[in-house]
Amino acid sequence: MTASRGETIAGRTFLAALMVFTVLPFISIFTTALQPSGSLPTGLEWPSDPQWGNFAEAFDVANMTTLLKSSSLIVITVVPIALVISTMAGFAIGLLEIPGARWLLLLFVLGLTLPFEGIITPLYFLADDLGILNTRLAISLPLIGLFMPFSVFWMRAHFATMPAEITEAAEVDGAGTWSVFWRIHVPLARPPIASLAILLSIWTWNQFLLALVLVEDPEQRTMAGALGAFQGHYATDIPLLCAGTILILLPTLIVFLLFQRHIIAALLQGSVKG
Template identity: 70%
Template sequence: MNLTSRSERLTGRIFLIALVVVTLLPFLSMLSAALQPRGTVPTGLAWPADPQWGNFADAFTAANMGALLRSSLLIVVGVVPIGVVIATMAGFGLGHLRVPGGRIAFGLLLLGLTLPFEAVVTPLYYQMRDLGLLNTRWAIILPLIGLYMPFSVFWMRAHFATVPKELSEAARVDGSNTWQLFWRVHVPLARPAIASLTILLFLWTWNQFLLAIVLVDDATKRTMAGALGAFQGQWGTDLVLLCAGSLLILTPTLIVFLIFQRQFIKALIQGSLKG
């Protein structure tokens, strides 16, 4: 048993080390390229003798990162809170209240999980055009709320379906109505699930590329990831500046995940234990 246990631990550590190396290698390659002198062609992982940290400032200015950051934040604020609130309420209704017709609604939502973004880009384009929302941030915000909703409701329903009915019955005896039951009893218990969903929607919205470049022509009204297309078209021959700009765009998502990783992992573990 000891030999088997040691072998399993060793195999697990080797696998984790290999996974870390494979994950970090592209970032290290981009970082080494971003620190090369302007006008050179980066090769491999060679660390420059004189790192040019000023390339990041140049990329920030060239890509107008200040405006892009503001635009991305506005889109995230428009998508994430609304999506989380609607998904939490819908998940509570479908997972705990067992509302009439809930199974049919949930089945339709499951079909939405199979729908790729690429399949709805063209219809969305014409719909946004008819609504007069093309080249505005609403052309990104409104579709994303709808496209993220199937997964969001599924995520929250999975939590509420595991909450014991006795909690609701006790609250009903104390005189709580459905609204009070939701806000005072179930929402506090659902904080890990809500936090993890918020993180996921933030990351997905911040990194949204396809809808941003199709529905919005003005790069300053796109997400930062969507604006990368315009930045690449303008500075595609300057690989050093392009790598620096790409790292700047990736930095906020990495910071958010590192800060909230404990809550995200806690929600995943909690869901697996309940399952």
């Protein structure tokens, strides 16, 4: 069905307005970061003397080098483990149709409704009992569990649409369940796995609440988690705070710009396959 001219204009107008409302806050943060340190923000006005040195000062003050290493270690820990578990679970629920698969899927869907704020207190006491409080494991282990509902639902959507003939042909040739999974279906699932890896990496990198509550040492936190400590010391120095915010968002922005086609294609694929 072809959209009418009025529908096309209305759609483009809505997208333009949405883009403006999305981009304006980032422009405001950027122009504020260029204001003299200690000054009050002037909105979207470009400063007469841009203070580019605010970014270097924010980088040094927030100890960004250490935080980059800490965030990378957390991402390297969380993403591969979450991918392996969710891929195997999605294969079992979506393709093997194990006993109780529908109930398991319903359980994971219900897990999507759990807010981080509602379980942060139990997680704090659990991490304390396990002796991992104030360590990177206090962030990594809960994130793996919290990512499971979405990740399993994502991978199940892919495996549920795979033709059964592929599995049957492999079994006729003598392949076992593990061989069918590892040698046939995992290679076929590389696009959704790669897209899920990108999304999980971005979400882990930007994790703020768990890092702020479960880890007191700023050097053990994620980049976003360090923003709380940075803000606590420089709450009145708004330009320096904005400069630190931009530095924290920059890696995520670069990843999204590089892989935006893969992310959008995967989201559209998931909406069709779900």
